[in-house]
Amino acid sequence: MARVKIYTTDSCPYCVKAKNILGSKGIEYEEINIHGNEELRDEIEKLTGRRDVPQIFIDGSHIGDDDDLEELRVSGELDKMFSVETQNDNGSEIRNVIIIGSGPAGFAAALYAARASLKPLVITGNEIGGQVAKTNDIENYPGFQGESPTELMKIMQEQAERFGAEIRFDMVTEVDFEQHPFKITTYDLKILAKSVIIATGASRRKLKVPGEEEFSGRGVSYCATCDGFFFQNRTIVVVGGSDAAAKETLFLTRFASEVHLIHRRDRLRSGAIFQEHLFNNEKVDIVWDSIVEEIQGDENGVTAVRLKNVKTSEQTIHPTKGVFIAIGVVPNTEIFQGKLELNENGYIITDHRQRTNVPGVFAAGDVQDQIYRQAIMAAGTGAAAAVEAEEYIAEIEHRAYPGR
Ligand SMILES: Cc1cc2nc3c(=O)[nH]c(=O)nc-3n(C[C@H](O)[C@H](O)[C@H](O)COP(=O)(O)OP(=O)(O)OC[C@H]3O[C@@H](n4cnc5c(N)ncnc54)[C@H](O)[C@@H]3O)c2cc1C
Numbered sequence: 001m002a003r004v005k006i007y008t009t010d011s012c013p014y015c016v017k018a019k020n021i022l023g024s025k026g027i028e029y030e031e032i033n034i035h036g037n038e039e040l041r042d043e044i045e046k047l048t049g050r051r052d053v054p055q056i057f058i059d060g061s062h063i064g065d066d067d068d069l070e071e072l073r074v075s076g077e078l079d080k081m082f083s084v085e086t087q088n089d090n091g092s093e094i095r096n097v098i099i100i101g102s103g104p105a106g107f108a109a110a111l112y113a114a115r116a117s118l119k120p121l122v123i124t125g126n127e128i129g130g131q132v133a134k135t136n137d138i139e140n141y142p143g144f145q146g147e148s149p150t151e152l153m154k155i156m157q158e159q160a161e162r163f164g165a166e167i168r169f170d171m172v173t174e175v176d177f178e179q180h181p182f183k184i185t186t187y188d189l190k191i192l193a194k195s196v197i198i199a200t201g202a203s204r205r206k207l208k209v210p211g212e213e214e215f216s217g218r219g220v221s222y223c224a225t226c227d228g229f230f231f232q233n234r235t236i237v238v239v240g241g242s243d244a245a246a247k248e249t250l251f252l253t254r255f256a257s258e259v260h261l262i263h264r265r266d267r268l269r270s271g272a273i274f275q276e277h278l279f280n281n282e283k284v285d286i287v288w289d290s291i292v293e294e295i296q297g298d299e300n301g302v303t304a305v306r307l308k309n310v311k312t313s314e315q316t317i318h319p320t321k322g323v324f325i326a327i328g329v330v331p332n333t334e335i336f337q338g339k340l341e342l343n344e345n346g347y348i349i350t351d352h353r354q355r356t357n358v359p360g361v362f363a364a365g366d367v368q369d370q371i372y373r374q375a376i377m378a379a380g381t382g383a384a385a386a387v388e389a390e391e392y393i394a395e396i397e398h399r400a401y402p403g404r
Pocket residue numbers: 100101102103104105106123124125126127128129130131132134135137138139140141170171172173199200201202203243244245247332335364365366367373374375376378
């Protein structure tokens with residue numbers, strides 16, 4: 001019998017992350033998919049006090065969610081528990097191109113680099129498929145009218161692999177751009193690369209209010225597709241005003257009895273089509289000019305949010321069982337601080353050919369795009385970065401490069 005039991009649901013990138021961590025270590029697990037099963041959902045809540053997935057048990061003990069599993073991985077505890085042999089990192093292998101990230105920018109770069117016979121290595125990070133895999137639908141990616149965004153990302157991955165891209169589930173922890181070949185350190189390896197394409201995208205911004213950390217997973221969520229099912233027939237709030245917030249609100253109306261969208265201004269930033277859907281949905285109520293000052297709760301999780309009206313300063317208590325936070329993103333550039341030029345908001349600065357200030361290091365997608373932040377742009381800039389990397393390698397190897 002498997003020593004690991006993992007409760008998951010459909011369309012849950014964090015469940016995929018947990019399964020990938022186990023898979024990358026060759027650890028077998030029993031998966032219990034709770035999708036649509038109220039008994040199993042209630043069982044998790046009873047066993048763990050949590051309203052989110054994945055939830056992981058090892059030898060019958062609850063060890064937590066994907067983040068807790070990742071901590072076990074990073075500390076080496078997981079290897080010890082399952083007698084996994086640590087990989088040797090000799091740091092002598094030189095790759096043509098290392099692509100950091102597996103969202104649309106990373107996979108598009110991988111496809112182009114692979115078709116140029118560069119045999120790129122993609123280091124996926126924890127979220128294969130990137131932010132796209134976290135959304136419930138994508139209607140504006142030209143040529144794609146498939147079932148789900150996860151399917152789109154799977155197609156992108158398979159297409160890159162078909163031309164020779166190597167995909168590795170791992171996380172880059174350090175980069176050294178002062179030496180060439182560049183040195184990339186991951187959880188498990190040290191690798192050298194002639195060129196690097198950074199496609200680390202962006203992550204959800206936190207509200208940074210009292211109660212947010214305390215009730216994370218017990219009512220506070222950053223993933224509607226993962227956790228929406230826990231809020232069937234309950235009143236919930238979504239915080240935000242962008243397209244992403246509008247999409248999450250509309251998705252959550254499938255489960256919740258009422259969804260209150262809390263927005264700090266008197267008009268939304270989301271596109272007209274989303275606004276129309278929101279205004280026409282009787283389960284949706286928009287709370288204008290308001291910010292969340294505190295998330296309140298008890299031993300059973302979230303019970304309310306304390307709101308402040310920014311125009312009148314009036315404070316109100318708004319009862320709710322769930323708080324979905326969709327207030328934008330921050331670029332994933334922590335490991336590049338002091339190594340590359342970033343702008344005042346932490347985005348990597350690139351020129352119109354995706355070049356950073358370090359020759360041979362390119363960046364694509366949301367990590368360098370503060371304006372559009374869309375999958376199609378990410379894929380386009382990823383492709384451009386790969387073409388530029390190809391030319392850079394030809395140059396340093398004194399080979400002719402066609403077309404320039
Ligand atoms: C809720 C929501 C709905 C959206 N809806 C749409 C939509 O309908 N249409 C649309 O076009 N766009 C939409 N977007 C935006 C779109 O998802 C992004 O613009 C796009 O995913 C950006 O792609 P990217 O490849 O640049 O980065 P991301 O998708 O953010 O991917 C980043 C990748 O980098 C990896 N990574 C991060 N750090 C590291 C590290 N240290 N080492 C290795 N890997 C790392 C991550 O694991 C991930 O694979 C939506 C976004 C959200 C959040």
